[in-house]
Amino acid sequence: MVTEVNLCGVSLKNPVVPASGTFGFGLEMAPVYDINVLGGISLKGTTREARFGNECPRIAECPDGMINSVGLQNPGIDVLVGKKLPALREVFGGAVIANISGFSIDEYVECCARAAEAPETDIIEVNVSCPNVHGGGMAFGTSAGAVSEVTSAVKGVCGGKPVFIKLSPNVTDITEMARACEDAGADGVTLINTILGMRIDIRTRKPVVANRYGGFSGRAVFPVALRMVNQVRHACSLPIMGCGGVSCAEDVLEMMMAGATAVQVGAENLRNPFVCKEIVENLPDAMSRLGIEDINSIIGIV
């Protein structure tokens, strides 16, 4: 049985990747289970400077999901390159995906270059879709022109390492964004980031998260993510890391049938920190029940 997939020349022993922001820098979980079962890890989104992020509360419960407004808290690119990546590589042999965000083209370029120069980095994931920061993140991911500008600027500084652009679902037509990535030289796309949402505490008459709005994710968004992955699959030829509401091995297969080559697991890690390991363990059984011998055979068949 084959579970190995290939993302632009980077081999993943299986398609399961914890999504950025839901697995720290990988190191946090290394003492909890053997993270080498994972195909890859997408690390916490990193910016040039260290960031506190938004004030708390940053989390709100939702039916079959949650809202977060963390706001790109991270220790900055120096710490990623100098400490986190080397420490992770000591304990992890799978694909290391550095996730980069920024507030200007210059910042994206500088951080992507630094992350790509690091020998531990296998893939660069460029987050143009964080809904929780003003003037950065999603501001670059909701116009085809800005997506194109970021993509072509960073592609030139990544030393040939695959560049995936992480797209926002908060757009009228996600295929327009994906095609802009393809035309600007991206190697792949990750989708979807969180959907902009809100909860109000009806007793205090105030938003639950201090930043008013936040990113909605979890099982409830799976059908939306699946639809967008499928649309992008039919609109361009870029490989896709599918993300959004994945919670079990069957969801991984469904996401791959929709068009994903690798599948990221996000919010589910927050309710079950062992879920990625469980998905990897359950994947062969789920495949054999469906008569799938090689997982690559189902990519984009729908």
Place this chain on the structure above:
Amino acid sequence: MKQGIYRILKNEEAAPGMYRMLLQGDTSAFRRGGQFVDIAVNGFFLRRPIAVREWDSGSFDIFYKVIGKGTAELCRMECGSTLDVLTGLGNGFDPGRCVRSALVVCGGIGSSPAFSLVKELVAEGKKVTVILGFNKAAEVVLFDEYRRLGVDLHLVTLDGSAGLKGLVTDAIRELNPEYDYFYTCGPKVMMKAVCELLDGPGEASLEERMGCGCGICYGCTCHTVSGPKRVCADGPVFKKEEIIW
């Protein structure tokens, strides 16, 4: 951190709106008083983080307040049913920082997480003064349990319906207890007042709305003098001088 399935042995109202739940299962992940568990509640996406009061080789108990729909569902759970629980989360209090005499100041349900700390301090032969503060007599919990530990115990209520009348800080001023290290757990405003009133060193257990409960989502970050810290994984207990209120 460990994940396990736990059987509910007791789930009873300890005071109006406050419940005590006794759970049976693996307790090997617990190391210190002040740690917490994260409970998956049927029908809700995120787990509910709740501090542990006491544990032994095969069970532990928690005190929780019914605040929202999740804890309302929890209080309806029947004995004999099971819960999926992450155990051994957070750093807990450090009894080793106290040399000879400790002052422990708790407010309301904050009396629960400090209980195992006090037990540990007593076992180490340290002199312990405990001040428990509540709004009124009907809300008092754990007073008898603390008394059985043989500590110098003081009860304070806001309305004077039990013990001294006033705030825990009034009691501290009145009693002027001897201590070389203090511990506090309760509402944020109370802990801030305690930390500002007491000149000596100590630590406080912070609370924040959490996502994962185990340090991977950065959903519960607080400000400290040494930068952002995760309440769930770097805390919930922080040294007084670290905390930026």
